[in-house]
Amino acid sequence: MSSVTRSRRQVRLSRALGLALTPKAVKHFEKRPYPPGEHGRARRRTESDYAVRLREKQRLRAQYALREKQLARAYEAARKAPGLTGEALVEDLETRLDALVLRAGFARTILQARQVVVHRHVLVDGKIVDRPSFRVTEGQTLQIKPKSQTTTPFQVAAAGAHRDVLPTLPGYLDVQLEKLTATLVRRPKRAEVPVTCEVQLVVEYYAR
Numbered sequence: 001m002s003s004v005t006r007s008r009r010q011v012r013l014s015r016a017l018g019l020a021l022t023p024k025a026v027k028h029f030e031k032r033p034y035p036p037g038e039h040g041r042a043r044r045r046t047e048s049d050y051a052v053r054l055r056e057k058q059r060l061r062a063q064y065a066l067r068e069k070q071l072a073r074a075y076e077a078a079r080k081a082p083g084l085t086g087e088a089l090v091e092d093l094e095t096r097l098d099a100l101v102l103r104a105g106f107a108r109t110i111l112q113a114r115q116v117v118v119h120r121h122v123l124v125d126g127k128i129v130d131r132p133s134f135r136v137t138e139g140q141t142l143q144i145k146p147k148s149q150t151t152t153p154f155q156v157a158a159a160g161a162h163r164d165v166l167p168t169l170p171g172y173l174d175v176q177l178e179k180l181t182a183t184l185v186r187r188p189k190r191a192e193v194p195v196t197c198e199v200q201l202v203v204e205y206y207a208r
Contacts (some may be wrong), residue, residue: 017059019196021109053205060197064093065110070133075206086199087190094172094188094195097122097142098132103194104175104182106144106154108162121148136184144180154180167194 014021047055061071078089093099098113101122107113114132116122122129123143124136136142144154156162158178169175170192175182190199 013062017055017062019059019062021062050205050208053201053208056198056201057205060090060093060195060199060202063110063195063197064096064099065114066093072206075202079206086203089202090190090193090195090197090199091188092135094193095135095137095184096132097124097129097134097136100136100142100173100182100184103166103170103173104142105160105162105166105169105177106157106180106182108165116144121145121154138184138186141181141183143182149180170194 057071061068064071066074074093075085075089078085078092081088081092094103098110098117101107101116102110102113106122107116117132117134118130120128120130121144123145124134125140126143128145144157148154149158158180160177163169163177170188172184172186172188172192173182174185
């Protein structure tokens with residue numbers, strides 16, 4: 001799939017979910033703040049409870065670019081964790097390596113962050129990790145490997161080029177952007193994770 005096709009799909013998905021998933025989608029959203037399709041401008045009919053829960057689940061899934069099985073598996077793990085299931089779910093997803101690469105400002109979108117990991121540009125505590133789903137634990141440091149740091153995309157990132165389109169750096173990450181390193185100083189808390197989602201509705205979707 002070409003980058004242009006992928007970008008268009010992300011914009012379309014953004015409009016369907018009522019949520020800008022990429023910087024490019026933000027611009028499209030400003031022009032067309034309604035769902036795609038010929039009936040997009042029409043007011044939404046009263047939605048069923050199921051439709052509302054489904055959309056929240058899809059919103060969460062899209063923000064982390066997960067497959068359905070991945071999100072369902074994460075939900076099952078969160079259900080067994082102490083505390084509120086919805087909060088545990090988001091807190092766990094936020095420790096994914098690709099999510100933290102994005103938050104740190106090493107990439108511009110979650111899909112770009114995933115490519116950075118898969119293409120073996122990221123070290124965790126000095127070792128290459130190429131699994132986007134790898135869970136980073138408290139105290140671990142991620143870094144763009146030195147050889148990759150000399151390339152243009154990462155020099156652009158190190159200069160802070162992505163920070164203008166990303167949320168404020170969350171308190172659970174200590175980032176030295178010019179060195180392209182970031183440390184997870186503590187486990188994320190749901191309230192500070194920059195994800196737009198009514199997590200209780202996601203829990204209700206899976207618990208039905």
